[in-house]
Amino acid sequence: MIETRRLILRRMTMADLDGLLRIFSDPKVMESFGGVLFDRSKMEQWIQRNLDHQDQYRYGLFSVILKTNAELVGDCGLEHMEVDGSAEVEIGYDFSSSYWGRGLATEAAMAVRDYAFGQLGLPRLISLIRIHNRAIDASGGEDRYGEGEGVGAG
Numbered sequence: 001m002i003e004t005r006r007l008i009l010r011r012m013t014m015a016d017l018d019g020l021l022r023i024f025s026d027p028k029v030m031e032s033f034g035g036v037l038f039d040r041s042k043m044e045q046w047i048q049r050n051l052d053h054q055d056q057y058r059y060g061l062f063s064v065i066l067k068t069n070a071e072l073v074g075d076c077g078l079e080h081m082e083v084d085g086s087a088e089v090e091i092g093y094d095f096s097s098s099y100w101g102r103g104l105a106t107e108a109a110m111a112v113r114d115y116a117f118g119q120l121g122l123p124r125l126i127s128l129i130r131i132h133n134r135a136i137d138a139s140g141g142e143d144r145y146g147e148g149e150g151v152g153a154g
Contacts, residue, residue: 010062020072024094029095075094
């Protein structure tokens, strides 16, 4: 478990299905994934894939819980993958669109980054960003493109 000022990141379980399904059946969230919404069966398969990944690699996606109301608001964590023939560990997240623009994804990702480098001893992280997926800076409405803040070598 990882705790931040506003969040608890805990191991994902199949009991998170309903909370995650609310996120992965939201058209705003799924627009970044081609707009295909998850149904219950696809959500169960996705969670099981993540649980299997955790067992195999000793890391994976955490369920992200907001401390103020104990609501599951997203997932954030690490995934082993092949990129251009090389083994990499990606840091990534998905959050409920109801909670976008509050800095929760950044808070969670920074905590996972620290966990990856500190406790897991990983030497490097990557983050793959879809070209059309950009955050809007709420302070001035400017587009902010993540350039890997805090991502790189540990």
